[in-house]
Amino acid sequence: MSDDLIRALASALPKGRVLTRTSELLCYAYDATASEARRVPDVVVLPASTDEVARVVRIARGAGAPVYPRGAGTSLSGGAIPAQGGIVLSTTRMDAVLELDAENHCAIVQPGVVIQRLNDLAAAHGLMYPPDPGSVAVATMGGSIAECAGGLRGLKYGVTKHYVTGLEVVLADGQIVRLGGKATKNVTGYDLVGLFVGSEGTLGVITEATVRLVPAPEARATMTATFAQSSAATRTVAAIVAGNVVPATLELLDATTLRFVEEYAHAGLPTDAAALLLIEVDGPPEAVAREAAFVERVCLGHGGVVERAADDEARERLWAARRAAYPALARQSRGTIVEDATVPRSRIPEMLAAIEEIARRHDLTIATMGHAGDGNLHPTVLVDPDDAELMERAHAAIAEIFRAAIDLGGTLSGEHGIGSAKAPYLGWALGEGGLDLTRRIKAALDPQNILNPGKFTA
Amino acid sequence: MSAARPPDDLAVMRALADAVTICNRCGACQAVCPVYAETRIEPGVARGKVQLAAAILSGDLPVDREAAAAFSTCTTCMACEEACPSGVPVVDIVAAARAQVVEARGLPWVKRVVFGGVRRPRVLRAAAEAAARLQDAAFKPASDRDLRRLRFPHGLAARRAYPPLAAHPFAHPGPLRKAGTGPRVLLFPGCMVTYVYPGIGHASVEVLERAGVDVVAPPEAACCGVPLEAHGDLAGATELARFQLDQLEGLEFDALVAACPTCTSSFVHRYPRLLAGEPRYAARAQRLAACAYDITSYLVDVLCVGPPTRRLEATVTYHDPCHLARGLGVTRQPRELLTGIPGVRLSEMREPSRCCGGAGSFSLAHQELSLAIGARKATDIAATGAEVVATSCPGCRMQLADVLSQTGDSRPVVHTVELLAAAGR
Ligand SMILES: Cc1cc2nc3c(=O)[nH]c(=O)nc-3n(C[C@H](O)[C@H](O)[C@H](O)COP(=O)(O)OP(=O)(O)OC[C@H]3O[C@@H](n4cnc5c(N)ncnc54)[C@H](O)[C@@H]3O)c2cc1C
Ligand code: SF4
Numbered sequence: 001m002s003d004d005l006i007r008a009l010a011s012a013l014p015k016g017r018v019l020t021r022t023s024e025l026l027c028y029a030y031d032a033t034a035s036e037a038r039r040v041p042d043v044v045v046l047p048a049s050t051d052e053v054a055r056v057v058r059i060a061r062g063a064g065a066p067v068y069p070r071g072a073g074t075s076l077s078g079g080a081i082p083a084q085g086g087i088v089l090s091t092t093r094m095d096a097v098l099e100l101d102a103e104n105h106c107a108i109v110q111p112g113v114v115i116q117r118l119n120d121l122a123a124a125h126g127l128m129y130p131p132d133p134g135s136v137a138v139a140t141m142g143g144s145i146a147e148c149a150g151g152l153r154g155l156k157y158g159v160t161k162h163y164v165t166g167l168e169v170v171l172a173d174g175q176i177v178r179l180g181g182k183a184t185k186n187v188t189g190y191d192l193v194g195l196f197v198g199s200e201g202t203l204g205v206i207t208e209a210t211v212r213l214v215p216a217p218e219a220r221a222t223m224t225a226t227f228a229q230s231s232a233a234t235r236t237v238a239a240i241v242a243g244n245v246v247p248a249t250l251e252l253l254d255a256t257t258l259r260f261v262e263e264y265a266h267a268g269l270p271t272d273a274a275a276l277l278l279i280e281v282d283g284p285p286e287a288v289a290r291e292a293a294f295v296e297r298v299c300l301g302h303g304g305v306v307e308r309a310a311d312d313e314a315r316e317r318l319w320a321a322r323r324a325a326y327p328a329l330a331r332q333s334r335g336t337i338v339e340d341a342t343v344p345r346s347r348i349p350e351m352l353a354a355i356e357e358i359a360r361r362h363d364l365t366i367a368t369m370g371h372a373g374d375g376n377l378h379p380t381v382l383v384d385p386d387d388a389e390l391m392e393r394a395h396a397a398i399a400e401i402f403r404a405a406i407d408l409g410g411t412l413s414g415e416h417g418i419g420s421a422k423a424p425y426l427g428w429a430l431g432e433g434g435l436d437l438t439r440r441i442k443a444a445l446d447p448q449n450i451l452n453p454g455k456f457t458a
Numbered sequence: 459m460s461a462a463r464p465p466d467d468l469a470v471m472r473a474l475a476d477a478v479t480i481c482n483r484c485g486a487c488q489a490v491c492p493v494y495a496e497t498r499i500e501p502g503v504a505r506g507k508v509q510l511a512a513a514i515l516s517g518d519l520p521v522d523r524e525a526a527a528a529f530s531t532c533t534t535c536m537a538c539e540e541a542c543p544s545g546v547p548v549v550d551i552v553a554a555a556r557a558q559v560v561e562a563r564g565l566p567w568v569k570r571v572v573f574g575g576v577r578r579p580r581v582l583r584a585a586a587e588a589a590a591r592l593q594d595a596a597f598k599p600a601s602d603r604d605l606r607r608l609r610f611p612h613g614l615a616a617r618r619a620y621p622p623l624a625a626h627p628f629a630h631p632g633p634l635r636k637a638g639t640g641p642r643v644l645l646f647p648g649c650m651v652t653y654v655y656p657g658i659g660h661a662s663v664e665v666l667e668r669a670g671v672d673v674v675a676p677p678e679a680a681c682c683g684v685p686l687e688a689h690g691d692l693a694g695a696t697e698l699a700r701f702q703l704d705q706l707e708g709l710e711f712d713a714l715v716a717a718c719p720t721c722t723s724s725f726v727h728r729y730p731r732l733l734a735g736e737p738r739y740a741a742r743a744q745r746l747a748a749c750a751y752d753i754t755s756y757l758v759d760v761l762c763v764g765p766p767t768r769r770l771e772a773t774v775t776y777h778d779p780c781h782l783a784r785g786l787g788v789t790r791q792p793r794e795l796l797t798g799i800p801g802v803r804l805s806e807m808r809e810p811s812r813c814c815g816g817a818g819s820f821s822l823a824h825q826e827l828s829l830a831i832g833a834r835k836a837t838d839i840a841a842t843g844a845e846v847v848a849t850s851c852p853g854c855r856m857q858l859a860d861v862l863s864q865t866g867d868s869r870p871v872v873h874t875v876e877l878l879a880a881a882g883r
């Protein structure tokens with residue numbers, strides 16, 4: 001990359017906000033994706049305002065240099081890796097909560113705000129921002145909007161796209177556009193806000209977002225149920241939903257995950273269990289009591305061993321098993337590829353069976369946990385990025401998992417996005433028509449292909 | 459990028475190569491790293507440092523001054539280790555990287571001179587005593603309290619307010635005053651207590667003797683070696699570890715107790731590791747590790763001391779030192795001691811175990827950063843409305859007093875044992 005570009009950036013931004021040392025650049029060569037290669041950017045910029053972002057994008061456009069927006073770098077699909085070098089645009093300095101409008105149940109935030117911080121502020125008003133990815137303590141609003149992140153409350157509360165009502169975006173030509181606003185209903189022209197939610201930094205840089213907040217539930221009830229057969233667990237999920245009860249959380253841990261969790265956390269889980277469900281219902285106290293009783297009955301009816309939390313401390317204990325799942329898997333191997341294949345809820349049993357069969361055939365350890373309520377499974381392949389042969393088997397298995405999900409009427413990703421990791425399979429899910437439309441949208445908004453190039457729009 | 463040095467020169471770091479690879483870059487450490495909270499750049503956070511270590515091992519980052527600077531922005535607070543889902547030993551990796559730089563480049567001359575003194579206890583003592591005499595010329599009072607600012611700011615420490623060096627370093631008054639029947643404790647004073655806060659040493663002796671303990675002191679008040687290891691001077695740190703073991707050889711005591719958690723963790727964790735490969739020392743280091751205690755833990759867990767007699771009407775807030783809370787797992791004991799004092803009410807601050815930003819010479823090398831981290835602590839302390847701030851580490855005490863003074867906050871900061879001693883008089 002030319003020194004001219006770096007000079008131009010340095011004169012456009014205040015001192016200290018353009019990083020060029022090797023030791024700095026090396027730290028922006030990755031995100032949390034185990035399967036994707038690192039790529040060291042040429043320069044990192046730390047803009048603190050929309051205006052500075054626009055200046056950076058204009059300079060990049062003039063130089064034809066790639067711009068890679070980056071929040072907390074926790075993407076699991078390679079989204080934040082600067083695949084072709086160029087400029088990493090880090091939003092961590094844009095971290096102001098500009099407004100918390102309790103009356104209108106909304107907030108206006110800069111992109112670098114960490115999701116958890118918004119929640120902490122909202123809690124003071126009895127409100128919450130429901131999207132809660134496992135990375136909620138560090139992931140940014142900008143990154144989670146760009147990925148349309150989901151989380152553990154998705155079944156009842158939906159995902160990020162259900163909460164974004166307004167955006168300010170810097171387009172590839174450096175123009176600043178403001179879309180939507182605080183109004184929660186808005187059919188004024190195309191859904192331009194929706195276009196950018198989940199666009200993974202390929203269409204514009206989000207510089208401000210208006211998001212909906214909802215009243216925090218008054219009460220909740222939490223239980224776990226363990227089953228001797230995973231089919232009993234999945235039938236339980238179906239029966240709960242068929243009873244018109246929508247839990248906030250309905251998480252599944254398979255036998256492999258449970259074994260690792262028990263090894264790691266000694267939570268006293270039954271080691272012969274084939275599956276565990278973590279279920280939480282929330283809402284007004286009367287409804288919670290009724291729904292919890294129903295859920296408990298269904299679990300027992302399917303042969304589940306139920307433990308119900310009597311107080312907050314017990315709730316923490318029950319959640320601990322779910323929270324320990326990722327650390328437990330992370331400690332089993334040098335790397336984990338967390339996949340994200342999603343199927344219609346009723347096809348979960350078949351999907352679980354397919355994953356088990358694929359793991360066996362490729363001689364891999366795949367632990368599956370996931371948001372069973374919405375069919376979003378996270379088959380997690382234990383890998384070693386330095387073991388080429390193992391990585392090859394893992395990639396073959398992952399391709400088959402995607403194939404299986406799509407054959408069951410599902411899709412590649414429920415919440416982690418496509419990035420570079422799943423780009424080769426995008427056609428399976430979108431078809432030629434969908435791919436073509438994707439490319440046409442990209443070409444219309446970013447004709448020079450400077451925004452997050454080398455990802456799924458390539 | 460080309461490899462600046464053949465990878466085989468990286469022996470110090472290679473020992474931690476496996477530890478480096480278990481970082482899966484999940485980024486969870488961003489939520490807790492005090493340095494990252496201020497700098498918001500990836501080289502500041504544990505993930506960045508571990509990945510830089512990986513880059514050194516792969517030859518992508520030369521072992522040079524730039525690498526040294528990158529690894530210097532860490533308070534070794536261990537918050538990342540506590541939060542890390544993969545169990546990455548970040549602090550060990552940072553220490554190894556610092557040592558690797560020294561191994562490759564040598565110590566900068568300033569550090570060579572200073573550490574040369576630290577390695578020789580008598581030189582250190584002489585230097586400290588001379589400095590104590592000279593400091594009136596060099597410092598002006600920061601306020602009417604016991605802090606001073608440098609009279610001739612030299613860039614490095616211009617904004618920092620430090621307590622004067624003690625005119626009379628701490629020294630336990632020699633042979634046992636009474637050879638009682640109680641347990642015999644070797645009170646390890648450490649540099650900070652000896653030269654900056656002798657009062658903590660005297661208070662320690664007081665509470666221990668009051669509990670029926672015979673207190674002995676080591677012959678020389680030598681440094682535990684952490685400051686050297688923190689700067690990558692592994693050879694110097696190991697030499698001091700040997701010195702400590704040698705000077706304690708032959709002394710009889712049931713427990714080794716320190717009022718500085720950094721010193722205590724040297725005996726508990728560092729010496730066994732540093733001396734593991736040395737037949738003459740390894741077993742002794744293990745034996746010492748087994749009988750080394752932080753003073754609050756010794757008082758509560760071993761001596762089971764009762765509450766003192768006098769009332770101290772005060773609201774106290776307690777700051778958990780990193781190396782005590784996360785390094786040694788001691789958080790309950792100091793609180794039990796404090797709330798055991800009749801009249802003392804404990805008002806907990808937000809995130810009491812968040813790093814205060816002191817971290818020894820980090821506070822000088824990264825003055826602005828250290829003050830910024832400390833400013834959050836000062837805010838959290840002020841929010842408690844407590845009249846007194848207690849902590850269990852002389853280093854934290856110095857940093858807390860400084861950052862409070864920066865905001866004109868005149869709340870006294872004391873070591874837990876000082877309150878305990880006062881309540882027994
Ligand atoms: C342990 C762990 C658990 C996770 N759990 C979940 C989960 O439960 N659900 C879930 O959905 N995801 C999960 N994720 C994935 C990830 O955390 C989310 O996708 C998160 O929303 C990414 O936020 P970030 O700030 O880290 O974004 P980054 O990783 O920095 O960026 C993600 C993408 O957004 C783009 N981007 C970032 N900021 C902007 C901006 N201002 N404008 C335009 N584009 C931008 C980037 O270019 C990139 O393509 C998890 C990840 C980890 C490591
Ligand atoms: S929390 Fe641990 S595994 Fe995750 S990025 Fe930080 S050091 Fe690496």
Ligand code: SF4
Nearest residue numbers: 491532533535536538
């Ligand atoms: S030890 Fe503390 S300062 Fe150092 S990287 Fe970890 S959290 Fe950050």
